[in-house]
Amino acid sequence: MNGTGVKDFRGLELGLGLIGIGRPWPGSDSPVSTADQTRTLLDRAHALGIRFFDTAAAYGASEQRLGDWLTTLPRSERDRLLIATKCGEEWSPQEGGRTDHSLDAVRRSFDTSIERLERIDLLQLHKCTAADFADDALIGWFAALKASMQVTALGASVSTPDALRLALDTQVFDTVQFPANTGNTVLAEAYEYARGTVLPLLNRPMASGALAGGPNPFTYHVTHFRRALVLTGTTDVEHLEANVKAFDQAVAVAVGSTESRTDGPTDGLPSGSADSSPNEGI
Template sequence: MEYTLLDGTGIRVSRVALGTWAIGGWLWGGTDVGDAIRAIHEALDLGITTIDTAPVYGFGLSEEIVARALREKRVPRDQVVIATKCGMEWDDKENVWRNSRPERIRQEIEDSLRRLETEYIDLYQVHWPDPETPIAETAAVLAELYRQGKIRAIGVSNYSVEQMDQWRAVAPLHSSQPPYNLLDRRIEADVLPYCREHGIAVLAYSPLARGLLTGKFTEETAKFPPGDTRARESRFTGEELRRNLRRVEHLRALAQELGKTVAQLAVRWVLDQPGVTVALWGARRPGQIAEAAGVAGWVITPAVRERIEAILREA
C-alpha cells in the first residue's frame, strides 16, 4: 500500500481508502453486517488505514459497523484514520435533506463520536453544501471543533471552487472530496487545479463509477435490487450503458496487457492525476476490496495514458 501525508496536517493516510457508503445499505439495496465487517477487516489486512464514512450512510449504521469492525480487530486508534461527515439530516421515513447549521453540526459531531466509539475524528467533512446556511457559519463551527481537538482536519465534499473560496476566508480547509473517475472528469476544469494551487488534498470518491469500472457488468447483469439507485442512473441504462460497457471492454484488454484488472487500472489512473491524494474504493462484502493490493507500486506511463484517452474518445 502507498501512504502520504494529508496536506497541511500530520495525518498519514493510505492512498487507497475504504469507502463505506454501500456498507450502510441506504440507496444500495441493503447490507449484511457480517459481510461488511469482514470487508473492513480485509481492507485493514491489505494495509488500508483510511476509512471514509458518514452518518447518513444507513442513518448511523455505517459508522456503527466501522466502530465494531475496528473493535473486533483490536486496531490501535492511532493506527487508523477515520474520516466522516456532517451536514445531512433525516427523518424516520428516510427523507434526507441538507442541514449545515451550527447547532446541527454540534449535535452531529457528538453522535458520530459515540457511534464511532472514539474521542476524536481525524477528518471531518461537510457532506454537501447547504444553500440555506451561509458557508461562513458552517466553516466557523468546524474551526471551533478543530480548535477543541474534536477533529484533526477539516474537509468539504461536493463543494465548488467559489464555495471553497468562501470557506477559506473563515476557516482552514485541508481536503476536498469530489467524484472523479475515467467516466466523470468534471473536476479537471476547476476543482482539481484549484486544490493543487492551494495545497488542498483531494479524496476522489467513486473512482470505479459505482462499479461500472470493475468490469463485472454486462447488459444482462446490470440489474439492481429494490432501493439501489443505480437502477435510475442514466449511465447504467440504455445506450449510455452500452457505450460505457464498450469502453470498459477496451480498458480491460489494455489492463490485461499490463498484468492488471480494469479496476486496478481505473484506480491507478485516478491516483496518478496531479493533485489527487486518495482514491476511495467502496466495498461491502469480502472480495470486493482485494484487488486494491494490485494498485500500489506502479504508475501509468505516458504511452498507456494516451491509449486510455483514445479508448474513451472512440469506444
C-alpha cells in the first residue's frame, strides 16, 4: 500500500473534517451540503494544499461522497492525500448516533467503509473510552489489521485525559484525536504532560464558532504543538479559505516568517468566517 502516511506529516498542517457533507451537525438544524457543494468544497480544499481528510462511518453520506470524489483524482494525486475514517459509532436519521465498540460492529463498519473509500490510510476508533483499552480482543483486532497492511495507520478519538493517556501507552495507535482550543486545553495539557509522540489530530479549533471575530485562534495550536494536524470542520468554501489564511499566518509568525499561501493581514478570523457549526471534528 503506497501513498502518504502519518510519518509524512512532520510539522503543522490544516486538515478538513467532513461531518457536514454527510449529515446534520448534532444539535443543529444546519443543512447538509449538496453533492455539488461537496465537490466544490473538496476541490477547493485540494487546490489549497490540504492533504488530510477526516470522515467517519457515523457521518451519514460523508464516506460515500468523499469516496466518489476520490475516484475523480489521478492516482498520483490520491496518493498525496491521507484519508482517515472512524469506526465504533453508527448513525441514522431516525435513531441518531449509537456507540458500539463490539468486535463484530467494528469489523462490519470497517468492511462498509473500505467499500465506500476503496482505501483507508488511517482507521480510528470513534469516541474511544478508557474501558476500550481493557478489551484485548478489540485492541488486538486493530493491531492485526495494521499488520495485515489493510490500513497503514491506526488512531483513537478521545474526550478524556484517561483515554488519551491509554491511547499513548498502548503503542498500537499512530494518532490520537481530541478537541483543543484556547477555551479547552485539558487534553492538550494531558498530551504534553505524557510527552506524547503519536501525531495529535486537533479538532474543534474554533470552539464551535465561539472564537470567530477574535484573535487568530490558530495561534494557540502553533505555539503549543510542533507537530499536529488541526481539523477545520467548515463546509463553506469562503470559510475554508479564511481558515487556511489564518492558519498560514499563525504558522508564519511562529517560525518568524512573513510568507504564507495568501497575501494580506489577518489578525483574526472575521465574524462568521470560522467554523460556526456546533461540533467541529467530532
